[in-house]
Amino acid sequence: MTxxxxxxxxxxRAEQIIPGGVNSATRAIGAPWVFTSAHGATVTDxxxxxxxxxxxxxxxxxxxxxxxxxxxxxxxxxxxLGLVGLGITELELRLAELxxxxxxxxxxxxxxxxxxxxxxxxxxxxRGATGRPYIVKFQGCFHGSFDAVAxxxxxxxxxxxxxxxxxxxxxxDALSHTLVAEFNDLDSVxxxxxxxxxxxxxxxxxxxPHNVGALLPDQSxxxxxxxxxxxxxxxxxxDEVITGFRHALGxxxxxxxxxxxLTTFGKAMGNGFAVAGMAGSREAMGNFTPAGxxxxxxxxxxxxxASMAAAIATIETLKDPEVGFYDHVRAxxxxxxxxxxxxxxxxxxxxxxTGIGSVxxxxxxxxxxRGYRDLMRNDDHAYATFHRRMTDAGFLMYPMALxxxxxxxxxxxxxxxxxLEAAEQVLAGMKxxxxxxxxxxx
Numbered sequence: 001m002t003x004x005x006x007x008x009x010x011x012x013r014a015e016q017i018i019p020g021g022v023n024s025a026t027r028a029i030g031a032p033w034v035f036t037s038a039h040g041a042t043v044t045d046x047x048x049x050x051x052x053x054x055x056x057x058x059x060x061x062x063x064x065x066x067x068x069x070x071x072x073x074x075x076x077x078x079x080x081l082g083l084v085g086l087g088i089t090e091l092e093l094r095l096a097e098l099x100x101x102x103x104x105x106x107x108x109x110x111x112x113x114x115x116x117x118x119x120x121x122x123x124x125x126x127r128g129a130t131g132r133p134y135i136v137k138f139q140g141c142f143h144g145s146f147d148a149v150a151x152x153x154x155x156x157x158x159x160x161x162x163x164x165x166x167x168x169x170x171x172x173d174a175l176s177h178t179l180v181a182e183f184n185d186l187d188s189v190x191x192x193x194x195x196x197x198x199x200x201x202x203x204x205x206x207x208x209p210h211n212v213g214a215l216l217p218d219q220s221x222x223x224x225x226x227x228x229x230x231x232x233x234x235x236x237x238x239d240e241v242i243t244g245f246r247h248a249l250g251x252x253x254x255x256x257x258x259x260x261x262l263t264t265f266g267k268a269m270g271n272g273f274a275v276a277g278m279a280g281s282r283e284a285m286g287n288f289t290p291a292g293x294x295x296x297x298x299x300x301x302x303x304x305x306a307s308m309a310a311a312i313a314t315i316e317t318l319k320d321p322e323v324g325f326y327d328h329v330r331a332x333x334x335x336x337x338x339x340x341x342x343x344x345x346x347x348x349x350x351x352x353x354t355g356i357g358s359v360x361x362x363x364x365x366x367x368x369x370r371g372y373r374d375l376m377r378n379d380d381h382a383y384a385t386f387h388r389r390m391t392d393a394g395f396l397m398y399p400m401a402l403x404x405x406x407x408x409x410x411x412x413x414x415x416x417x418x419x420l421e422a423a424e425q426v427l428a429g430m431k432x433x434x435x436x437x438x439x440x441x442x
Contacts, residue, residue: 038065040410051396056407064410077309091308106279116144117239118264126202128295140372142211204237215360273310329358
């Protein structure tokens with residue numbers, strides 16, 4: 001069996017030939033450094049230690065790791081078709097029909113390989129269709145690595161709402177055409193339209209900003225966005241890369257009854273396989289070059305057989321009433337949130353336990369949480385410490401402030417109850433050690 005020293009040595013080898021030893025910055029969490037297998041709701045590290053997985057590849061795992069229905073469909077498609085890169089396949093058509101049937105805003109749809117690519121297509125389409133340069137996003141919302149939206153996500157208070165690029169190497173001009181508003185605050189949106197109304201191509205948002213945990217939207221806020229964009233000739237884009245398929249088959253738009261012009265989705269639709277997409281009105285989607293428009297649509301791997309098969313198998317499983325996916329994960333989510341509220345209250349720890357459906361989050365702060373300004377009161381040190389200690393106890397939670405946790409079809413009531421027992425011990429230990437009140441937002 002691999003030892004801690006061996007696992008750390010393997011990670012050190014990776015650091016010599018992979019920047020930082022990982023292929024995405026948020027994969028660097030310290031121990032465990034190396035994972036060797038995943039099945040159901042469990043992942044296993046190089047030392048053979050099992051973890052109940054609530055990270056779920058940032059929410060990409062809906063059915064559980066290695067779901068046989070998905071794996072079998074992918075294997076069959078890979079043997080029979082693989083990658084052609086020309087024309088259309090029956091698998092692509094079948095997935096498109098499932099998406100259009102499921103998502104209220106989807107009259108036409110395309111496939112991509114990642115959420116970032118889907119957002120790129122949506123923003124480019126919005127600008128191409130309207131002939132306008134500006135995009136409005138919200139502080140705290142994350143829309144992938146595409147330059148135009150790579151700003152103002154988890155910003156320090158001194159940089160929030162101002163100039164806060166996610167990365168160096170991005171041209172200022174690309175970022176300066178993206179304006180920043182406050183979630184659940186229609187006045188902040190109205191101010192931007194008053195200044196730039198005829199130049200704003202679209203408003204893009206996570207309908208539930210899960211990249212900072214779980215900010216729950218006011219219904220009036222979403223309705224107001226729909227009215228403002230429609231009145232000003234701008235498009236409304238729902239980024240449902242996380243909320244899509246996880247909270248309802250039709251995404252959060254199915255739950256709230258607001259139909260955007262464009263929707264991006266991915267992450268969970270293939271249960272861990274590389275697949276994503278974008279959908280919208282027939283009028284808007286007709287601006288893509290294959291339909292005779294001027295907005296380029298390209299990508300060799302778009303619609304590849306393995307990805308299509310994974311998505312079809314996942315969506316068909318979600319639709320199956322005998323599987324009962326949504327009832328199962330919602331019940332477990334409610335059980336987790338209720339349990340965490342009881343634990344924090346009994347221990348006298350200031351906390352707001354929130355989330356929706358299969359997502360649960362515990363902010364360490366007092367008062368309501370509606371927008372990013374409220375999150376600047378979060379005790380980031382306590383948040384990260386809680387997740388770190390829960391991971392050490394065998395419950396994998398990403399140890400960075402403002403990150404959510406996910407429940408899959410593979411989780412059980414016993415998993416939730418064991419997690420709550422561990423959480424009570426961890427939080428009691430943190431209180432004893434004086435871990436609360438040591439650090440808010442920087």
